[in-house]
Amino acid sequence: MDKNITKFKLLRNIIVVAFVLIILSTIRLQIIEGKKYYRLSDKNRIRQKRIPAPRGKIFDRNGIEIANTRPGFYVSVIRTSIDKTTLKKITRILNINEKTIEEKFRMEKNPYMPVKIAHDISYKQLSTIEENMDILKGIEVGVEPLRNYPYGELFCHLLGYVGEITHAEIKSDGNYSINAYIGRMGLEEYYENHLKGTDGIEYIEVDARGREVGKITEKRPTPIVYGKHLYTTIDLALTESVAVYLENYERAACVCLNPQNGEVLVLYSKPRFDPNLFVHGLEKKEWQILNNSPDAPLYNRAIMSCYPCGSTFKPFVALAALDSKMITKEKCFTPCRGKYRLGRRIFKCWKTHGKLNLVNAIIYSCDIYFYQLGSYIGIDTLFSRANDIGFGKRTLIDLPNEKSGFLPNRQWLEKQYGMNWTEGHMFNLSIGQGDLLVTPLQLAYAFTVFANNGEIPIPHVKKREKYDYHTTTISKQAIETVKQGLKGVVSFGTGTLARVDNFEVCGKTGTVQNPHGEDHSLFVGFAPSDDPQILVFVFVENAGHGASIAAPIAGKIMKSFLIQRNAVHHAKKT
Amino acid sequence: MPKRLDLDIIAAAIILSLIGLAMIFSTAGSAIFFKQIIWFVIAVFMAFIFSKISPRIWLNLAPFIYIGIMLLLFILLFTHGAYPKRWFKLGAISIQPSGFAKFATILFLASFLASRKKVKNFSDILAPLVIVTIPAILIFLEPDLGAAQIFFPILILMLYWTGMPAIKIFIFFSPIVSAAASFSIYIWVAYFAALTIFLFFHKQMSDFIYGLVSNFLAGLTMPVVWNSLREYQQHRIISFFSPWVDPRGISWQIIQSKIAIGSGGLIGKGFLSGTQKKLEFLPAKHTDFIFSCLGEEFGLVGIILTTLIFVYLLYRLLVLAKETKNKFASIFVSGVFAWIGYQTFLNIGMTMGLLPITGVPLPFMSYGGSSLLACFMAIGICLTISKSKFRY
Numbered sequence: 023m024d025k026n027i028t029k030f031k032l033l034r035n036i037i038v039v040a041f042v043l044i045i046l047s048t049i050r051l052q053i054i055e056g057k058k059y060y061r062l063s064d065k066n067r068i069r070q071k072r073i074p075a076p077r078g079k080i081f082d083r084n085g086i087e088i089a090n091t092r093p094g095f096y097v098s099v100i101r102t103s104i105d106k107t108t109l110k111k112i113t114r115i116l117n118i119n120e121k122t123i124e125e126k127f128r129m130e131k132n133p134y135m136p137v138k139i140a141h142d143i144s145y146k147q148l149s150t151i152e153e154n155m156d157i158l159k160g161i162e163v164g165v166e167p168l169r170n171y172p173y174g175e176l177f178c179h180l181l182g183y184v185g186e187i188t189h190a191e192i193k194s195d196g197n198y199s200i201n202a203y204i205g206r207m208g209l210e211e212y213y214e215n216h217l218k219g220t221d222g223i224e225y226i227e228v229d230a231r232g233r234e235v236g237k238i239t240e241k242r243p244t245p246i247v248y249g250k251h252l253y254t255t256i257d258l259a260l261t262e263s264v265a266v267y268l269e270n271y272e273r274a275a276c277v278c279l280n281p282q283n284g285e286v287l288v289l290y291s292k293p294r295f296d297p298n299l300f301v302h303g304l305e306k307k308e309w310q311i312l313n314n315s316p317d318a319p320l321y322n323r324a325i326m327s328c329y330p331c332g333s334t335f336k337p338f339v340a341l342a343a344l345d346s347k348m349i350t351k352e353k354c355f356t357p358c359r360g361k362y363r364l365g366r367r368i369f370k371c372w373k374t375h376g377k378l379n380l381v382n383a384i385i386y387s388c389d390i391y392f393y394q395l396g397s398y399i400g401i402d403t404l405f406s407r408a409n410d411i412g413f414g415k416r417t418l419i420d421l422p423n424e425k426s427g428f429l430p431n432r433q434w435l436e437k438q439y440g441m442n443w444t445e446g447h448m449f450n451l452s453i454g455q456g457d458l459l460v461t462p463l464q465l466a467y468a469f470t471v472f473a474n475n476g477e478i479p480i481p482h483v484k485k486r487e488k489y490d491y492h493t494t495t496i497s498k499q500a501i502e503t504v505k506q507g508l509k510g511v512v513s514f515g516t517g518t519l520a521r522v523d524n525f526e527v528c529g530k531t532g533t534v535q536n537p538h539g540e541d542h543s544l545f546v547g548f549a550p551s552d553d554p555q556i557l558v559f560v561f562v563e564n565a566g567h568g569a570s571i572a573a574p575i576a577g578k579i580m581k582s583f584l585i586q587r588n589a590v591h592h593a594k595k596t
Numbered sequence: 597m598p599k600r601l602d603l604d605i606i607a608a609a610i611i612l613s614l615i616g617l618a619m620i621f622s623t624a625g626s627a628i629f630f631k632q633i634i635w636f637v638i639a640v641f642m643a644f645i646f647s648k649i650s651p652r653i654w655l656n657l658a659p660f661i662y663i664g665i666m667l668l669l670f671i672l673l674f675t676h677g678a679y680p681k682r683w684f685k686l687g688a689i690s691i692q693p694s695g696f697a698k699f700a701t702i703l704f705l706a707s708f709l710a711s712r713k714k715v716k717n718f719s720d721i722l723a724p725l726v727i728v729t730i731p732a733i734l735i736f737l738e739p740d741l742g743a744a745q746i747f748f749p750i751l752i753l754m755l756y757w758t759g760m761p762a763i764k765i766f767i768f769f770s771p772i773v774s775a776a777a778s779f780s781i782y783i784w785v786a787y788f789a790a791l792t793i794f795l796f797f798h799k800q801m802s803d804f805i806y807g808l809v810s811n812f813l814a815g816l817t818m819p820v821v822w823n824s825l826r827e828y829q830q831h832r833i834i835s836f837f838s839p840w841v842d843p844r845g846i847s848w849q850i851i852q853s854k855i856a857i858g859s860g861g862l863i864g865k866g867f868l869s870g871t872q873k874k875l876e877f878l879p880a881k882h883t884d885f886i887f888s889c890l891g892e893e894f895g896l897v898g899i900i901l902t903t904l905i906f907v908y909l910l911y912r913l914l915v916l917a918k919e920t921k922n923k924f925a926s927i928f929v930s931g932v933f934a935w936i937g938y939q940t941f942l943n944i945g946m947t948m949g950l951l952p953i954t955g956v957p958l959p960f961m962s963y964g965g966s967s968l969l970a971c972f973m974a975i976g977i978c979l980t981i982s983k984s985k986f987r988y
Contacts, residue, residue: 059858229875
């Protein structure tokens, strides 16, 4: 059987070669790449478990919680241990879109990490899931701290909201894990790092289905760092009053400051939205409705909307004129006959005032007087003073997305309208129309120049020990003169409806003509005039005259505040 | 020459089974472990009984055993409830006839080939091909592609051992290569060109015509056959070529198996301490992937030792096949050698990601009574052959 020996040798060699191949590939797996595979086996079984840090609470000036945390149930899924039918079942229970889940899966690279697919599920959903736990493989339910706004819509623009972080945000900031919440808009955004804290990390051992089997002791956990609380200057009671006074108007904004130190008491905007909704994670449709609504409820009108400011700008024109010493308070121009002809154009006043000096022109808000005054002092004088007071600049309040408004200067006008831009532009500017744009906060800020004798405190929402001021170069005398006019406005001028019993109020009404509908109604004022405790700016869109709508509201706000404050003082004394 | 059993063969088989039992205890717990112990005892007992029966009797019994098992497969396929129809349920135990089918087919094929004067031409292959194709198709329909394909390497090796020239065998089975190459038109064209040149220099007209025509047809029909495969079977083949694409699917098994073996390192994580196995990352850990658990818990040392025992067992079978003077006995042993050798390397290669996942158990070690029993029955006949190897 010689042939048998050849065959025997061949087959023997095949066995030997196969054996050598097996041993070589074992050596490759176990010795050469052994460490890699050991790491992979650890990665299989050891999972980082994030323990989300609760966000810091936010308090009003009196220590009342206006944002806190509450426990909420979430549902998470491990991609590798869930099948399609289970996924369908859970989407039906949670009433969410399968695409939303797929998007979230895409964000998490590690297929063994649980991905939260729903936050803040209802008790009904929770019990349905718990009942069916044995058929819902790969589904986990847990508790997490969720943001809660006890006053709902009341502080929506001021506080902002928290929402689940997006894919792009994780990429740009490595400090966040997927499913993390991040502050959006308002204080939540501005003080994100202060409020958020640091998640704790635990290491647990899991099996192939992602179920927790035990704790890993060889890796040290990272302790949780709680988010810091934020103490604000906001006055809850006053904000509630403001909300009531503005109840009947669709779109409005209100700013209340302490004019002596810049503490923001109220920052209010309408229409509103419910920041609690964002905790669930809005479906795309809901978000689009909110975002595309013509009333722009997500917009904080108090710091983001730029409006013309109408007659409320007149005191600043007067101030610029007096400060530049181009006129005295006795200066008179061509008397008001209700109309003023400039070349071919006719500029109107809202009333026939006759002959007025500066103070009376403020009190009765005579347009004809201010057309001539503005034109008399010129753009450069007006720009330098108004710019110094803060027009066209951000107030630097501690909130995101503040707009700077717009104050035109000579160069801009020349560029915009050519070298022969006419006095007509100056006329419009002098009564706060035309190209001038302000945010409500900005106007309130500028108005503190009268309340605090030229020292403008920087507005802020977070409580401070020390206050920052912007010191203007405006002369005290000029301020005092205009202030006389402002007193007169409320005592017997256009703003009498803003009067507060027992307190002297300074203020100015404004009516902004609006080509799209009713006029916007404005009032800005402070009280008491000798020792101002509150400065109020009310802006009501499409409501009518400043004197009839915004002034009485501002009066009520000041009254509420002063009465409450006096009561507290009184109580403290006795 | 003294009459004696080749104790090395049975000893190697028993040691491998004991290692397997230890791994089954580690992976599947005591209940399954005790079940397998019972199977093991029965299997060794059967080997003992079979070793007492003379090869001549086996030669005469071969057709009856073959027909009986084929009927069993047939009944299973056409009477048994739902798919997959791989098991006979007899009370508490279930029997998988595919293991016995291999045993019976090898036995019958050996008796058939031994009865031929010479096995040289294509026409001599046809009858053996029918003998293996019947069980292969019946098992393929269960469906169990992994078990069905094993018959063909066994057939090839037995033909070779019987005396069929390797070149002839290659030409005969070359359409399979053509079919495999048809996945890429470029590879197929290159293969076909090379084959044409090879056949030209082979200088046999009939081979030339057969080779070209059959290869051409195979390359043409393969895409049709491919589409008739079940999805998971297609998936297994695809995933072999790109295992990291879908970590949750079938390639998850390859990855987890490689992680299990690789993380074992030089000496392993220790008996009962494999995390891949314990936390159920490893699929089919006590059946198809028992070798991965061995690698995880006993490391390189465990794998070398176990593989050496397998190699030694195969070597002893080969020696037995060579030294046995009786034609039937020699061919039978070569068949057992092909069966155990092919299945061993296929399984181990699969756990290391070298070969596709075919769902083939590791002989002697994987959990499963039928497979163990069939292997030991074959070993039992090898023993009786070793006792009488010089007598004919």
